[in-house]
Amino acid sequence: MLRHDGWDYHLHPTDPDAPLDDPIAVETAMAMTDVVRADEVGRLSICADDTCGGVVVDLSRSRSRRFCRTACGNRVSAATHRARRSG
Template sequence: MAFGHDTEDSLLSAAALVNTLTPEDSLENVGDLDEFVRSWAYTGAHTHTRAELDEVRALRPRFLEAWSMSRDDLVTFVNDVLLQNEALPQLVRHDGWDYHLHATPSDAPLASRIAVESVMAFIDVIRADELERLKMCAGDCGGVLVDLSKNRSRRYCDRGCGNRANVAAYRARQAAAAETD
């Protein structure tokens, strides 16, 4: 199942936002938020204030829970977020992108835009019945990932957990081979 570019981007940015929470907080100050906004190319209003940072940080635990919700619970969560943020879907074209869906105006608070864009992507996941693509990292970081692979085999987040697991397995094999020699 291939999702549209905007859906994939929103899912990946939601996962990246959740992953700033664990294992240590990497969204501690306004500069961190500025970097997050820049790296995920969020457009529209951005006040660069502590209050805005706190609003965005408050999204993380709620979205972490979303990764392990049942389909029906995720539907309830999505509907609640859309209602709370007075989402009104509309087609827009900007910054070189062809028409795509936005559900908040560009001057809406950053946290609202992030929340709504994320749940709009969850809608596509729900409608395609692809919740198994939202996974917890198999490493010990407590992070999440979006498995966009064809065979749904991705197990680790983007923070090096897969590399650490591979190195640990290699060292264990080397140690076992040394013991048998």
């Protein structure tokens, strides 16, 4: 933990010169720890797009998020629309 530049004590979990994938992995692990510690594991699910398999972290108030990203939702909506029109 460090305190510098007018900031109170805080973490620098990776070296500033580390490759980008290192801080992304560490920040993801820290965020997942926060989700578990806050007893919010129910906000985690698998993307509703059967071709994806990505993880959805639903932080919405209504807890209704189904897709990990907009592209997945758009792909499912387009496929549903095509199926309705063709049959």
